[in-house]
Amino acid sequence: MGTSILFQVLERPATSVVSTLLAAVYFYITSHTIGYAEVGLNYEQAVQKLELWRIVTAQLSHVELLHLLFNVSTLWSLGVVEESGSGARSGTLYYFQTSLVLLIFSGLVCLLFYHVLGVVLRREQFLSVTTVGYSAVIFGWMTILSRSGVASFSVFGLANIPMWLTPFASLVLTSIIIPRASFLGHLSGIVVGYMVASGIFDWLTLWWLLSLTAWTAALLVFHLVRSGRLEVPWLRMVPSDGAGDIETGVPVVRIVDGVLERR
Template identity: 45%
Template sequence: MGKPLFYEILEKPATSCIIGLCCAIWFYIQKKNIGYSHVGLSYETAIEGHHWRIITSALSHISVIHLVFNMSALWSLGVVEQLGHMGMGVEFYLQYTLVLVVLSGGLVLGSYHVLIQRFKLEYFRRVTAVGYSCVVFGWMTILSVKQPSSKLELFGFLSLPISFAPFESLIFTSIIVPQASFLGHLSGIIVGYAIAWGVIHGMTNYWAVSMLGWIVLVFVFSLKRSGAYDFSFLEIEPVTDPSLPSVRFLASGNGRTLQMSALPVGGSDLV
């Protein structure tokens, strides 16, 4: 007989919070009737400055089947939080979840760029990626290297050897769900191996908090700059006083003439 759900949630606090967040976002998307094109990541939207989509695309799911599949796999992978004795644990899980979200999203965009610019496959200009699968495949890969004897439990009854799970799941989802992002899943696997093999290493709480701060900053300003949301309170006021006369130099022969002009006080709005 398994443990009560409450105790499992306490053993996997970070995983439980991420699952709760993804479920809440899915509910909001359904309630507001938001389409995947509004939150997903594509090459076209990225070059237009919608860098915030790297985060929203990872946390958003459009169909309930997509959500259940990803969250079921993520719940099983939450065992990473309990492996502090193997150099992992809750802090490791949170630190490298940030890395997986950002780097796998960046790798997807890089792949699209190569396919479009080098191979002239314009189809990938409009392909939109949505879902937490990149991170799920990344953790599958990390666990397959760190603890190959583990099992990946899906839907409570399907069990896969974790050592083969990344590529088994990659093939399985490509066959069963043709619209699944092969490049997105493969990007998660590549970043996962880079973390597991120590190519990407050295994350600490300091670097994780710093990285999170930069993510929030870029997220907010790219959201504002793209016009997707109006953050009027982020406008920077000019340091000059428009009521004061302006000064400029005018060329006059071989010398320069100093000219002063007063700007109208009521003609400009400060935002």
């Protein structure tokens, strides 16, 4: 049994890393009492306040243990994509690259849904709806596999259902098990999954995806330093009047109202 699990971990390195990352982020969030509002994705903060880093943090974060367990177990079942290294649409590199596409663009599509509903159709409650969880990426993978000839999908090892039905069956099942789950967030993953399967993102190289991710990470670090949640040596953020600055005799780089200054 242990050997079998270890063999699967070695065959699915990216899936194993992502699953571990999701668990680590969950334990960090719960141990620091961080809530939906601080890491989640909603239109007001992501678009109106330009906190686009939330596209990444929201999907890597889980506030409820049941939500995390549901996503990780489903993610592990989808890791079969990694086990076949032959062909252009299989293997660890393809899995990693496609997962990045799903993560970034499902967040953007979700924001587009909120824009249409909240701004265009003036249903303002959608401007403050907050989503968290890796579900959009998972639903995207279900959709891709349903278009790639995979016949069936195992649901927690209890039953197999036709792959073409999996995204929509899971959408209903998730809404029942986790009532607060975001329908539009999951639907965004399905939409981007169909886009990936149709080849729309074939032009997008791994270099560009990593660049987008790096810029998002940089924005997140900037926000954490600015809010005081992260301390960086020789870097301080102070208001324009200098309040809060401490003289230590050590040259520092300060960010004063968004402008870098060296002292």
